[in-house]
Amino acid sequence: MKDPVNALAEIGRQAGGEVVRLDLGLFRPYLVTHPDHVQQVLKSDWTNYRREGMFWRPLRRILGASILGEGKPWESSREVLQPLFTRRYISSIAEEMAKTITLRIQELDRYALSGRLIDAAEEMAGIVNQAVIRVLFGDRITRADGERLAPAYDTAATSINFRLLMPFMPYSVRVPGDRAFMKAVETVDDVLFPVIRKARADRSDSLDVISALCRARGEDGAEIGDRQIRDDLVSVYGAASESTAMTLTWLWPLLDAHPQVAERLYEEIDRVVGTGPAVPAHVPELRYTRMVLQELLRLYPAGWIFPRMATRTAEIGGTRVKAGAQVLISPYATHRLDGFWERPLEFDPERFAPEGQERRHKYSYFPFGGGPHQCLGQHLFYVEAPLLVAAILSRFRPTLATAGPFTPSPAASLRPREKIALKLVPVRRAMGEAL
Template identity: 55%
Template structure:
């Protein structure tokens, strides 16, 4: 393979486009490069944008040891300020220890046993919407989803150790962090000694999170048990690098797991309402499937496998609006990738959002078409053309849980209500640690006649 210099986007082109619209700019750079590795000249910061599925497989899976989540790297530093040396950013023995103790909580076999408990928690949370629905009152979509997700997640993953009101405080704080870190993500080389917009809000949000989780962790450490929830599991004594795990490390992993187990579901499903308003034919087919499969029943485990179109809609949401839109890596050793020399210490930008919108990989990439994921659709040529949960050893632990929880939420809501969006649908992403619509939607919930025959 020929060793050549990467194609480069000069500073005079890269910076103005990124300032105008970072997400559109990255997709544009990828399309213009035809999937080849391209280097972005941002002055003192010159990352490589890697988008081709074969190159992504090499970075995330085949040679993952050479492309690490460097907690000290420029793009990881804002995340590290919130979650420290958590499972989200750690490498080596610390990451292996945290992942090994948490992995059993997320196996397909165990998650299957949680479906009924999760469905009951979701149903109870949706019950609260009956009153505003009967009164014709609008509800905030983000608040509604947050409450539903928190009730389900706190019960099945956290053993109700965190109350729903406290969980909502943490969700709000994490939302503040997600937006407050954006200035630092856009200017990653700026020293932390120089104040930037969002810094004060960031620090306040971290304090709020600690106020909630630290007392619970300390109580669990004082009274350890055999509970199968995340906090109990992380609080059990274990040794890493010859030292017992610290309270700080437990706190970091608890916050990281709270974030991933709630934010992904809330962020991805927040796109459902503007999408259904924009694509009424998708809405009609989705309602029809849920009416036929669930009808007036309470959602049950047996329904999930029958919600095939619902899963197709969910996959298309994950394609266009992946919560984890950026997965930065740092090259440990120099090597040639796709004909391009990657220098040791270089920053690699890997983005599901970008690859999953590339015209070379997807027809009409910006159009919402669930049929792409039909079981009868042609098989995708590349495994890593669609990777909303990452890949390789760092693939998201909660992927299987999400793929069960999200259909349960959709089916529970849409079997009870017809949902009307107030105002114009806005499909413009608001960039942060995860992607959400720029404007939070307000919804009117119209009760479905529960006496109808199935």
């Protein structure tokens, strides 16, 4: 209960990747960490392991029946959304996304000039939120409403902690976080439903996600209902905004602890981007930046746990798993297995150097999941995250102002339990001090 994220990882390491039955009193799920077993659950036998059961009940209260569900709602949502998250589509919207990021980061100048500290999680969420909202809603949502949506989703993602740790607790029993969670869901609905109705009335052929969902038709040829569109928007928003923001929050303490990595990252961004702005044409040249992000995703994958429920009795690695049993897959744990990673607890971007990558099991590294349910936001992340990091580091040298260690919190997305405060030093001043 004190540190469940690292506890699962340590159990997986001690078991050497073997299937472990966790004894949590009334609740006894199976922890699956070996890449062979992960591949079986997520890909080769994925129809037997569904996103259902007690772990998903708390999430359904905000996500509804959507792209993160199962069955017909998932199939229809994926058919509509998949074309919107290809490399080609992301490239078409990248310029607008880069402009949004640049304008938002310029607002941080006041912190740098005054010496005031920023909350890394809060600012990463604010910057990513604006960029993602542009992708999802075009110009249909005001900045004020966008800034209501971000903290509401954040509250829902964090107030759900108790339910995630105690999924067997009946909903007739109020637990800490329930009131905040339901109020946050109300705010999300208050923002989204009017925007959906406006998008329907516009009948636009725009490329934003909400327009595509409003144009979509079900198997019967009828329009998709407002509730289905709302559920898909919330799911995509969480995957594209919350996950990216929380992942990037972990970057700053890692750079502080690894100054050689930081210096090499600064050098690349200074050489490629200069004083900015960062634009999509820079992204292919930011090779070391991508390596840093890949290693960041290895150590701190936003989706730290993927629960599944076995629908029929089967074997995983010689262990009999009965129908109805819960199976827990944790990228956080698998990414730390000694048998598949050398020095697994160390932050080393060189693991992902194109010329030196060792051959690894495909499912030893799966920050975006795998199989038919693989996250659609992968291409968006590898454009959005480098643009954001380059935009910040071409302008500032963030320095850590709070001492660690920083403990992962078992929220819907992996986030630090403690506040990460940063001081922003303008690049020119930082370079002058270095000289």
